Amino acid sequence: MKIAVLQFPGTNCEFETLVAVKAVGMEGEIFRWNRSAGELSGFDGFVIPGGFSYQDRLRAGVIASKEPVMSALKEEAGIGKPIIGICNGFQILVETGLLPGSIEKSSGNVDMALAQNVMVSQGKIVRRGYYCDWVNLRHEAPSKRCSGSFAIERGALLKIPIAHGEGNLVTTTPGLMKKLNDEGQVVFRYCDRNGRIINEFPFNVNGSTESIAAICNEPGNVLGMMPHPERAFFAWQLPAFDPRKQRPDEPGPGRRVFESMKRYIEVNA
Amino acid sequence: MKIIGLSDPEVQTSLRAAGIGMSVPEARTIAGVLGRDPTLTELFCYDAMWSEHCSYKSSRATLKEFLPTDGPNVVMGPVEDSGIVAIDDKWCVVISHESHNHPSQILPNEGAATGIGGIVRDVNCMGATVVATADPLRFGNPYGPKANKVRWVAEGVVDGIWQYGNALGVPNMGGDIVFNDSFDDNCLVNVVSIGIVRRDQIIRSRAPPLAGEKGYDVILIGKPTDSSGLGGVTFASEALCEEDEETNRGAVQIPDPFLKNVLFKANDDLFRLVREEGIEIGFKDLGGGGFTCATSEMGSSGGFGMEINLDDMHTAADFPAEVLSIAETQERFLIVSPPELREKILKIYNEDWDLPNVYEGARASVVGKINTGDRFTVTHKGEMVCDVPIQHLTEGIRYNRLELPRTIRVQEPDVAEPADYNQVLLQILRSPNIASREHVYRYYDTEVMGNAVIRPGEADAGLIAPVRGEKFGIALAVDSNPFYGRISPYWGGATAVAEAMRNVAAVGAVPSTLTDCLNYGNPEKPEAFWEFREGVKGLAESCKKLYLKGYEAQQQAVPIVSGNVSFYNESPQGSVDPSPVVACVGIMKDFSKAITMDLKKAGDKLFLIGPRFDELGGSEYYRTIFGETGANVPIVRFDLERNMIYAVIDAIEEGLLAAAHDISNGGLAASLSEMALTRPARFGLELDLDRVQSGDNDMRTDKLLFSESSGFVLEAKVGSETRLVELLKSYSLEPMQIGIVTGKRRIVMSRAGEYVADLDLDEARNAWTTGLVEAMR
Structure with a gap:
């Protein structure tokens, strides 16, 4: 079971992502952008890690989305291999049209955007732009719905950090939000520590529509998420006030995303 | 000419x-x-x-006279781009500390960003993986006559830091911010970076042995040289005048974290190559002084001469020779390597990492050769444009500056004791110098790399666990109090070292090394030079008398392995308050034992160590409540200080403490409040002032609460109290059990059976979390 962790110029989370991939028992390697795209077919799954690919020129993710490796990745997605895009990886998947996966099938349109964070509290904008903190996520999809949350039960709470300037999911495509909800494509939402969805800052940390933190495509093999599961892989990485931090050998909440990917590949092999 | x-x-x-x-x-x-x-x-x-920035012509003699730079853990002192100390037999921590003050005052965003960009290069070029940065910042008065400019500078600097560091992918693990009117026209932007490297994989910044005899290549890599940052070091070595602002802008460098990100990964391949080949190379970053500084220093420190051909340099346009020689174009490195490695090295940068396609004009180019001569020669368009003795160029010159004590009139104010301590406490908590730093550090990616154990805001120091499978942690804290420095440059220096060491001790780490960035006015003025000398003496005294833990018997000083001198932080309106900014690296054998400062459990007992003295000179209380400066600046009682630091480290190692926080700005009252206000902020506390010992007779309640004498507040774990008291006493300390953590959300303080303060936690938290937001809006 071999995972390619994609690397574009400006990617900056590939090393800790590879650590996470390997720590759950998968093989993996970093796949540099100028390698022959054809080699991608030799892998069983893909992670597009976070960072600032191509310096976020024009807008986050758009230049990487035009690379040959992304065309090759579309084909791999088409045959059901799992792809997880984290943070900038999510932005790239949106720019390629792999997420949410078009309403008009095979049109390849970009149907949504991850816009600049706008933090709103009590009707007022209290902050904009880049933000780094630990957030609580509620798993919205049923288990087995999506590759990256395959082994996570619906309603499970995960504490995972975010760090981004553009994670505010917006769309003007008619019917898209309804479809995402109806088809179980909303994978994670931001919530409070008890799992309540409160659609304002600091719980909805970036202003995202319906507090959405992660979505998958219709078949469920492609997942995009703004939070960084690879940074919550060990319990010792948790913030000071989390009681699990005192049990440093325990797995962290983010580990479940990588375990899910592994399980998904095992089941679909 | x-x-x-x-x-x-x-x-x-x-x-x-x-x-x-x-x-x-x-x-x-x-x-x-x-x-x-x-x-x-x-x-x-x-x-x-020969600029002050590159040659230390005014400062070198003083630094040599006073500062301890050696120790049993020192692998490399302040001789190259960064200092290196050992963590254990295998791993080392690499640290560098610089200022980027002038550029940040002129163009805050670019100035601060290139500050981060430069300091991470210094660490990376030792063969290290850069694992953290920290940024001590000093801004003017956000409510003073220059408020608009001050806020513009502060916002731009913070933006520059996060935009660069986040994109590069290096977490920002600490820093501090002080607002003070002496910085109205001269902000201070210091930058600290640390890295880790295996002891057997350190790469030196000098031409290796036999480089001359074998005609080693000089290879320039990175961004094409342009005219940016022209005269940067000269500009940094003069006082700032507003009328020069237009021309000075050209001296500010242009940052590019994107290219740096790719370069770092390519550098890793270079390091791997030379390890596999078993060949020593020289590797250095291009910073102040540009191409000339990097090349000539690399040659002369190996004892060789060098010939350069500027026509082989990759450039952004056709610039004159003097521009190519000293422009401070960012994101460049220099390699000195044997000819047989040439093709492999060029392939790493030009093909594998594809620099020419990643960034227009970027690449690796062979630009010269090392020789056995003693000249530094440069040709351009077939003409010899530079032919000088290389040692003469790099050794610089020395000046013996005059020093003259500055006459400062200080006196203790005669102020009435406040009637309403709730209001006083709220005012202190809302002060821009005390308020929560959250507004700023949420811009910083503290999580990238996945190494963060303790983050900014959680404790007095940041802590990372940078190597999977290893248990050690590295703590980092920075400190310097300009208000103390204004009253006493000497105690300003001494307290900076003591507080930085207290900060890393408060998480449980052992202070291992220090760096200093010495920010002063014009050294040609005897009063400014005196302040500098006093500050260095104070730093040195603390290092020498607080000892490296484990080596007390030998009276081993804590070594200062890296640093920087920044003079000319002045404008016609005056100079900055003496600011010897110190960074302290602490090592923890087992990072899982580290503790934070937030209160953990109702019923836990709170202990104080460090009696209160009448030391409110430069205090937050005098300044914020009365607009006074005072005279009785906190001093360092070296034996007491050392005992406190060691005892706290031992108590954390033994697992006796649930939380710890040092006492500094705002005194005991602010320290206790911060422990209650830090997330998750679920507990209140009760303080009994009758239990607080004063070192001076008959201290008034306000002085007990707000004296900034050194000390710690410790939350003992249930059942550990007896052992804690025993441990503290073994260090000749007198533990004071001053209070208790409560389940009520109130901060309560009493003396002689009467309430002094009784503050709602949410009200206090509101003041504390909005103070900085309002000051930077």
Whole structure:
């Protein structure tokens, strides 16, 4: 079971992502952008890690989305291999049209955007732009719905950090939000520590529509998420006030995303 | 340029007309050594290399006289781009600390960003993986006459730091911010970076042995050289004048974290290559002084000469030789390596990492050769534009500056005791210098790399666990209090070291090394030079008397392995308050034992160590409540200080403590409040002032609460109290059990059975979390 962790110029989370991939028992390697795209077919799954690919020129993710490796990745997605895009990886998947996966099938349109964070509290904008903190996520999809949350039960709470300037999911495509909800494509939402969805800052940390933190495509093999599961892989990485931090050998909440990917590949092999 | 035979005023005129900052006697010395009139390029090269920034011409003698730089854990002292200390037999921590003050005042965003960009290069070029940065910042008064400019600078600096560091992918693990009117026209932007490297994989910044005999290549990699940052070091070595702002802008460098991100990964491949080949290379970053500084220092420190051909350099346009020589174009490195590695090295940068396609004009180019001579020669378009003795160029010059104590009139104010302590406490918590730093550090990616154990805001120091499978942690804290420095430059220096060490001790780490960035005014003015000397003495005294833990018997000083001197932080309106900014690296054998400062459990007992003295000079209380400065600046009682630091480290190692926080700005009252206000902020506390010992007679309640004498507040774990008291006493400390953590959300303080303060936690938290937001809005 071999995972390619994609690397574009400006990617900056590939090393800790590879650590996470390997720590759950998968093989993996970093796949540099100028390698022959054809080699991608030799892998069983893909992670597009976070960072600032191509310096976020024009807008986050758009230049990487035009690379040959992304065309090759579309084909791999088409045959059901799992792809997880984290943070900038999510932005790239949106720019390629792999997420949410078009309403008009095979049109390849970009149907949504991850816009600049706008933090709103009590009707007022209290902050904009880049933000780094630990957030609580509620798993919205049923288990087995999506590759990256395959082994996570619906309603499970995960504490995972975010760090981004553009994670505010917006769309003007008619019917898209309804479809995402109806088809179980909303994978994670931001919530409070008890799992309540409160659609304002600091719980909805970036202003995202319906507090959405992660979505998958219709078949469920492609997942995009703004939070960084690879940074919550060990319990010792948790913030000071989390009681699990005192049990440093325990797995962290983010580990479940990588375990899910592994399980998904095992089941679909 | 003609110098020989011209009068002093004539030489002065032509130097200035050419944009050269050196003095006339300096120019004459150069002409004398060369035996002819120097070329324009030669003068520019000397101007950069002999600048205060590159040559430490005013400061070197003082640093050598006082600062301890050696120790049993020192792998490399302050000789190259970064200092290195051992963590264990295998791993080392690499640290560097610099200022980027002038550029940040002129163009805050670019100035601060290139500060981060430069400091991470210094660490990376030792063969290290950069794992953290920290940024001590000093801004003017956000409510003073220059409030608009001050806020513009502060916002731009913070933006520059996060935009660069986040994109590069290096977490920002600490820093501090102080607002003070002496920084109205001269902000201070210091930058600290640490890295880790295996002891057997350190790469040196000098041409290796036999490089001359074997004609090693000089390879320049990175961004194409342009004219940005032209004269940056000269600009940094002069006072700031507003009328020069237009020209100074050209001296500010242009940052590119994106290219740096790719370069770092390519550098890793270079390091791997030389390990596999078993060949030693020289590797250095290009920073202040640009190409000339990096090349000549690399050659001269190996004892070789060097020949450069500027026509082989990759450039952004056709620039004159003197521009190519000293422009401070960012994101460049220099390699000195044997010819047999040439093709492999060029392939790493130009093909594997595809620099030419990643960034227009970027690449690796062979630009010269090392030789066994003693000259530094540069040709451009077939002409010899520079031919100078390499050692003469790099050794610089020395000045013995005059020092004269500054006469400062200080006195203790005669103020009435406040009637309403709730209001006083709220005012202190809302003060921009005390309020929560959350508004700023949420811009910083503290999580990238996945190494963060303790983050900014959670404790007095940040802590990372940078190597999977290893248990050690590295703590980092920075400190310097300009208000103390204003009253006493000496105690300003001494307290900076003590507090930085307290900060890393408060998470459980052992202070291992320090760095200093010495920010002062114009050293040609005897009062400014005196302040500098006093500050260095104070730093040194603390290092020497607080000892490296584990080596007390030998009275081993804590070594200072890296640092920087930043003079000329002044404008016609005056100079900055003396600011010897210190960073302290602490090592923890087992990071899982580290603790934070938030209160953990209702019913836990709170202990104080460090009696309160009448030391409110420069205090938050005098300043914020009365607008006074005072005179009784906190001093360092070296034996007491050392015992407190050691005892706290041992108590955390033994697992006796649930939380710890040191006492500094705002005194005991602020420290206790911060422990309650830090997330998750679920507990209140009760303080019994009758239990607080004062070192001076009859201290009033306000002085007990707000004295900034050194100390710690410790939350004992249930059942550990007896052992804790025993441990503290073994260090000759007198533990004071001053209070208790409560389940009520109130901060309660009482004396002689009467309430002094009784504050709602949410009200206090609101004041504490909005203070900085309002100051930077």
